[in-house]
């Protein structure tokens with residue numbers, strides 16, 4: 001979240017905090033608003049987990065239960081004071097989410113939501129069947145939270161504490177999203193596999209956001225237990241989990257403040273429905289679930305992004321992210337000596353079932369060279385890139401980079417050794433700015449973690465990352481688009497943005513998959529100049545491109561693939577005259 005939305009968010013939260021002071025606030029509303037605050041904490045976590053990270057959880061209420069039961073047991077059976085149990089409740093929830101996360105976040109597709117339903121149900125019965133937790137009757141007689149000796153029994157008093165925590169959660173969540181780890185989390189949506197090519201440990205990023213969301217739920221549970229003064233299993237079951245998810249979706253699954261908006265809308269709606277439905281028809285109270293279903297479907301139909309983004313548009317433009325060019329430069333790896341062997345591909349093959357996409361291909365790239373990899377569509381060029389970057393394992397063969405074998409390494413480790421790439425099918429995060437997308441490329445060059453980001457101890461490193469990203473964007477000529485959402489770029493510009501992201505990795509070898517596709521003549525010229533300049537600076541490039549003028553004028557050496565096999569190799573001039581190459585292009589499927 002950048003400055004403007006955060007200001008608005010704080011202003012609205014401040015208003016909400018003042019509201020109960022107003023003489024027209026009946027106690028009933030005060031307690032409803034308190035409930036909204038409690039739900040907001042959970043919904044904010046879900047916004048990060050589901051809306052931003054793309055992991056749907058129906059089981060979040062169980063983690064509220066962990067926080068609530070931990071403090072309930074410790075305060076009633078062991079005489080702990082509520083404040084003493086706060087760190088313990090968070091630790092319990094943190095450990096539980098870590099354990100559950102380790103086994104579930106790796107589930108893909110529909111299996112993760114199904115997994116969350118499974119634990120949502122199991123913990124409900126666990127809470128209900130453990131004698132020490134009071135069975136389905138639960139635990140009562142929980143003491144209120146005291147501040148400076150004053151017990152917060154009055155709804156108004158507790159209200160302030162709840163919203164103080166909500167405020168803290170909003171700020172910390174915004175901090176997390178606006179950081180190196182935050183960009184990794186935001187890249188998870190839609191799989192996020194591409195991020196591994198820049199060194200992002202996506203499994204770790206998933207776990208971080210999973211535990212973070214769990215901790216917010218646990219915090220909500222801790223507060224809930226002391227507000228309600230009793231706990232029982234029902235508020236921590238699957239139904240509650242679904243309500244929380246609806247809040248996150250309705251409010252705005254991509255923005256932290258959407259969690260608060262969603263919690264407000266759902267709580268007020270729920271309350272009013274309980275009020276009005278029975279008056280409209282007998283037994284109508286049970287219809288609330290149906291009304292919610294309709295609201296949810298309507299929200300998904302008409303406002304995919306939720307209510308908050310729509311409200312947000314009424315406010316001022318978000319301020320662009322600050323760039324401090326005086327920030328220290330990121331560390332650089334010494335480039336290999338010009339002419340030194342850099343990449344050695346030896347007899348590499350890749351099979352997809354019966355199809356041999358890459359068949360016993362060998363070639364090499366020397367430092368400071370631009371090597372073209374050409375061939376008709378389906379020749380195996382992109383697959384070769386995937387093998388070189390660890391996106392897919394080779395079926396056989398050896399790949400040596402800077403003297404070390406890399407064919408069995410995962411994408412992340414190969415990125416760390418200095419191979420960066422672009423993708424034929426552009427893989428930018430559409431909702432993030434060009435600057436933020438490019439900054440993902442620098443993931444391995446400065447490593448502030450989640451915790452330091454949450455507490456803003458990462459700002460010096462972050463400034464260095466952002467300055468580097470901005471420099472690379474200027475280098476490729478996209479300065480004017482720096483602060484635009486990547487999704488708004490024309491295809492050609494998006495490809496160039498991918499080059500900037502790859503350069504951010506400080507690579508020794510750059511793999512470009514059809515970088516000139518979709519560029520206009522002048523832009524192609526600009527790109528060719530850039531690549532020539534990079535070569536002068538010692539960069540090595542492996543280039544897949546269909547524009548023959550582009551390839552012929554730029555490359556030092558060309559490798560030609562056809563149906564997965566290498567059919568020719570040599571300097572551009574020789575390739576242009578090679579009968580085998582002409583045959584492949586003219587007689588091919590194109």
Ligand code: ADP
Pocket residue numbers: 352355357375376377378379380381382383384
């Ligand atoms: P190019 O980039 O040269 O156009 P590709 O490397 O994308 O070609 O594809 C080479 C062949 O491998 C094609 O026949 C393509 O259909 C096939 N192929 C590529 N990726 C996969 C995959 N993941 N599963 C099955 N077949 C694939």
Ligand code: MG
Pocket residue numbers: 381382383424
């Ligand atoms: Mg391709």
